[in-house]
Amino acid sequence: MKQRNTELFPHDLAEQLASQFHFLNEDPYGNPRLFFENSGGSLRLKAAVEAQTRLSALPDCPERTHDIALGIRDEINKGEKDIRLFLNAKSGTIASSFTASKIMFDIVSVLGASIKNRNIVTTAVEHPSSYDACKFASEANGHELRVAAADPKSGSIPLANILELVDDKTVLVSVIMTSNITGAVHDIGTYAAAIRGKNPDTFIVVDAVQGAPHGPVDVDSWGIDALNIAPYKMFGNRGVGFAFLSDRVASLPHHRLLASPKNNWDVGSPTPAHYASFSAIIDYICDIGRYFTENEDRRSLIAEGMQRIHLQEQALLHRLLHGSANQPGTKQMENVTVHFEEANGVNQDLILALTFNNMSCAEAVDRYGKHGVLVYARESSSHYSKRILEAVNLDAIVRVSPIHCHTTEDVDRFLEVTQIIAESHVVSEAGR
Structure with a gap:
């Protein structure tokens, strides 16, 4: 597999960007939450709203x-x-x-x-x-x-x-x-x-x-x-x-x-x-580009900003997969299977497609939610997913989709919760 570029935003830029989004760290009711469901929508820029x-x-x-x-x-x-x-x-x-x-x-x-x-x-x-x-x-x-x-x-x-x-x-x-x-x-x-x-x-x-x-x-x-x-x-x-x-x-x-x-x-x-x-x-994307270049041409700033977003997200994906010194990544966890990424290498968006050996995808999504982490189960019962899942020989996945304004701390929190879920046991239907 090709080596992934793992260039994270500098800390001051990351803090500046995070402050510009609504509900980044909590839901509209004030409850702490990781919104890792950006492929279903996206966190909203305050300036856009x-x-x-x-x-x-x-x-x-x-x-x-x-x-x-x-x-x-x-x-x-x-x-x-x-x-x-x-x-x-x-x-x-x-x-x-x-x-x-x-x-x-x-x-x-x-x-x-x-x-x-x-x-x-x-x-x-x-x-x-x-x-x-x-x-x-x-x-x-x-x-x-x-x-x-x-x-x-x-x-x-x-x-x-x-x-x-x-x-x-x-x-x-x-x-x-x-x-x-x-x-x-x-x-x-x-x-x-x-x-x-x-x-x-x-x-x-x-x-x-x-x-x-x-x-x-x-x-x-x-x-x-x-x-x-x-x-x-x-x-x-x-x-x-x-x-x-x-x-x-x-x-x-x-x-x-x-x-x-x-x-x-x-x-x-x-x-x-x-x-x-x-x-x-676009103003927001240009501000990211402006952090890294003195070129004030707006198209150049957009291109630079989007490339930096890509690099930041690749770095977050690398950490999701491989973890850190103190926290194993999803690829090191028992009962967790990461789909597609190994074959894609660098041609992979910041999307993790996971399945668990010890529970269904729907059950896993429910458990993530109880830990304040929002992800989504793509299942063949959905008309949005059925044909695509069948094309890759799967019935369901847990889709995990952060974006560039998330941090390594967010990723580590997600990995902690994932490890808890992976090590847990599902109560049988008869025992419910």
Whole structure:
């Protein structure tokens, strides 16, 4: 396995970042809690919540010409510019919808309808929003749906498994940047280049909802056609999803107000608060970058900040796996199995997929909760999880997902609780 870079934030920076989040160390009722469930949502930046509130309070229409309206329009324009900078989208269109899942359905539906009776390639670990959108688009337009198989050891989709399905009749290829269940990270630039090598004209669509909060995104260098993100997964608020669309995607026939430009995908007026809130997130990322570089170019600061977030999270993952001098890691604990990480090496998000020999995943999650640790059981009974878990030969996992503002002390506390759970015994059903 490749050596993992374990570069933690300096202590003063870590303290500064931690102070900027709501409910980092306690729940809304004041109870101590470790929130290790950021793949189901995310801890919220105070500045993002404040920006949302500030703009939501304004009654003015941004389409007017008085000072308040023009100020709101400036916030929207700044927010869209920040989305472009974050994605490194030097061309194309930025679109929004109520959720990232909804905009993924919109994108795939338009691409699937652009030509009939061909094929669509997706993967076994896609989020339901992209996988199901591909299935609907295939059935509606006479396409064959081809599904690239997962590697159960890594929880990823080997590039070869995608390429063997791509031919000159492939309309689109949908590939997830990072699995929100297995934590596997796909090198989108490499995957896109190889797919283009087989079919230069196919549309490449990327679900970056899980990946975007944890590492750099660069749609320009990747050469892809569409990508979605969800601000609520990256320290912001629910209620909006954003997407990048290449020029050739944006101009395809789609629902729009007919008097608006042909590349406009926003039906109706934008919500100013969503854009102001996203700019607050970008300000935060830039502050992290500014700690490590004197370069004041905003895109450079974003790239530096996201790379530092990635390194911090890799260091936390290393400690979760291997522990410290005083606390064994999950890989050293009896009754605990860590899935996927060994095969992924450095291509692993800050997600631990665990199972316990001495209890079910649901029971383990319940026990974590009693110790003030919030994690989640992904089970095959859930329509969000069933297909993906079956693809990697599992029935359930305990998903553990901290983020960069957590500390080694948080990790050690989690490991202490995990060891208690691993050494405990489940009461039999008959004895309950």
